[in-house]
Amino acid sequence: MKEHKTTYHLSKFAEVVFVSRPGQELYVKKIRNGTVIDHISAGHALDVLKILNIDGHEGDIVSIAMNVASKHQNKKDIVKVEGRELKPGEVDKIALIAPGATINIIREFEVTEKNRVKLPETIGGIVRCANPSCVSNAGEPVSPRFKVEKEDPLKLRCFYCARIMEKQDVLKQF
Numbered sequence: 001m002k003e004h005k006t007t008y009h010l011s012k013f014a015e016v017v018f019v020s021r022p023g024q025e026l027y028v029k030k031i032r033n034g035t036v037i038d039h040i041s042a043g044h045a046l047d048v049l050k051i052l053n054i055d056g057h058e059g060d061i062v063s064i065a066m067n068v069a070s071k072h073q074n075k076k077d078i079v080k081v082e083g084r085e086l087k088p089g090e091v092d093k094i095a096l097i098a099p100g101a102t103i104n105i106i107r108e109f110e111v112t113e114k115n116r117v118k119l120p121e122t123i124g125g126i127v128r129c130a131n132p133s134c135v136s137n138a139g140e141p142v143s144p145r146f147k148v149e150k151e152d153p154l155k156l157r158c159f160y161c162a163r164i165m166e167k168q169d170v171l172k173q174f
Ligand code: CTP
Pocket: 029, 030, 031, 032, 036, 038, 071, 078, 080, 102, 104, 106, 108, 109, 110, 111, 114
């Protein structure tokens, strides 16, 4: 069957490729080296790029597939970043935005590491409290800390002022 391919060039180095075959799932080609963030909940690939501060200006080749068929979920998004292996801090950020995503490290076309992201019970060091009067925003030596009340949809409760933070509040900070 005939394959249909649409490529959008976001910048000199970033492109989004949508490939569809009639009756089959959409896919993005395999990469040689880098990171594949797989099983992102459908429609949230751009949030993952946002939280990783990837906008194409870094020079890495980035491919995105959205709303593709998945074995485990109904639909999913995938982000592939070529030539770069995500650092542990970046993996933690993805857990906030895409619980259940898998991070695959690719070397010479092989998946050499596969990790399912998971939020710990408490988080610190990634986000600030959205309450301007919170003690963690007062210039005191009190670093922001949250209890993870719910992973999906995200609900974080500030340790100090009990303000509830949701995914949109987190994304605003990136
Ligand atoms: N992948 C890639 N380039 C490679 C190898 C793998 O882009 N050289 C992608 C695959 O397309 C897939 C993801 O990395 O989206 C994980 O690959 P793999 O573990 O081979 O796939 P599955 O077994 O389907 O993964 P899972 O069990 O996590 O669903």
